[in-house]
Amino acid sequence: MIISPNASLYSSIVSGPYRERFLKNYAELSDQVSTFLNQDWLLQPQMRFACSRLLVGATLLLPPSDESIVVNSAEIYGRTRSVDSHRQSFKARRGASMRNSYPPESTTYCNIWPTTINDSDGNKLMIGSKTFNILVTSSMRLDKRCDPELGPTTNSFMLDTDEKSLNTKIFIKETAWAAATTLADDPTANQISSYDVLCQLRQLRTKFHHESTCTLCRASSEMTDDVTSRPYTAAPYLLEAGEKTKAKDFMDTNSDNIDSINNKLPKSKVLALNEKDNNIDIIGNSGLNTQLEKIANQLASSIAKANKSVKPTIIASFNQR
Structure with a gap:
């Protein structure tokens, strides 16, 4: 070029x-x-x-x-x-x-x-x-x-x-x-970079049971490619499963991980799961998706508020020589 x-x-x-x-x-x-x-x-x-x-x-x-x-x-x-x-x-x-x-x-x-x-x-x-x-x-x-x-x-x-x-x-x-x-x-290639994998998930509020929702295709420029300068998403609250870091690992989670997510949410937003199996599928699980969609919509205002805290970091980065 x-x-x-x-x-x-x-x-x-x-x-x-x-x-x-x-x-x-x-x-x-x-x-x-x-x-x-x-x-x-x-x-x-x-x-x-x-x-x-x-x-x-x-x-x-x-x-x-x-x-x-x-x-x-x-x-x-x-x-x-x-x-x-x-x-x-x-x-x-x-x-x-x-x-x-x-x-x-x-x-x-x-x-x-x-x-x-x-x-x-x-x-x-x-x-x-x-x-x-x-x-x-x-x-x-x-x-x-x-x-x-x-x-x-x-x-x-x-x-x-x-x-x-x-x-x-x-x-x-x-x-x-x-x-x-x-x-x-x-x-x-199945992601943009090898680090901060969850940050590459798009900010979505629907269809968590579809595989394409887990595609790692959200990118940031060199100047804003760090955890303090990117927009927030609901993904870490909804899809983070222990210390897993690969897209294929978002396909399922277990009851311990659901408990971890619940601990981060107000009581009115807690996941109510009745699965007998300790392993809970996300992909293809329309029942779980219904609850995740509700939580994602409830988190929208909190994410917008959190994004305001990112602005000073970006401004500081742009002002550096």
Whole structure:
């Protein structure tokens, strides 16, 4: 990938508060990268990890105002039921089609579409390809001093019209491209990194009994890739089983581990399990899923509150020279 400066991006960043951090090692998204982001996951399942890793650290620029934002963390979703039970819905609401992240016929980058989707959670910043959509879960404005945003919504950078989506420029970080191509070349890859495995689970509130829920495809940029700078998720409370650290180990747990989870929850949220077998399956267990979904929804406000505590850490990291 050829690294070359872009005048508009340079102008936006140099006038902002973090110019020392973001004035080099970025290249505008190319046809090569667009092709990379549109590989079929059925044929190359490792691409879900590679694409997620590639897009964290990316910067988005919106001319002519030259508003710019960096993606600190993101989670990726496949397009089809066969690869992801949490795929984006294209159902019409009240007879009208809804705005979505699927690339239209005309795009600035081949089959790549940055956009803002408004749903019941609020305004969600996404980048879509034919194969996936990626949801920005942590971001920071670069052209002005602004608090970082953590969680599923992004209100400081809005792409709520087709014109804005078409005008938006995307720049990929050189180190992210290198890491992503390494993952893409490994057909056995089943996670983004070997550490902090639970942090790679997406922040989901439904379908815990589906295997794709346990996919380790939530990524963070180099600057925010630590436990103090990532958005919180419900996963450690719902799926942590002792000291297990591999995705396949989330497939089952036992009554001792359920007791451990219960000890972390208020009495009103305790899991009530009546399984006779000491081993309790998670995958395929719709009864357990019903209870986990209730807990996940109850934890939502606590997670949003916890995310506020992460903001000072991110700001401090960005202000370092």
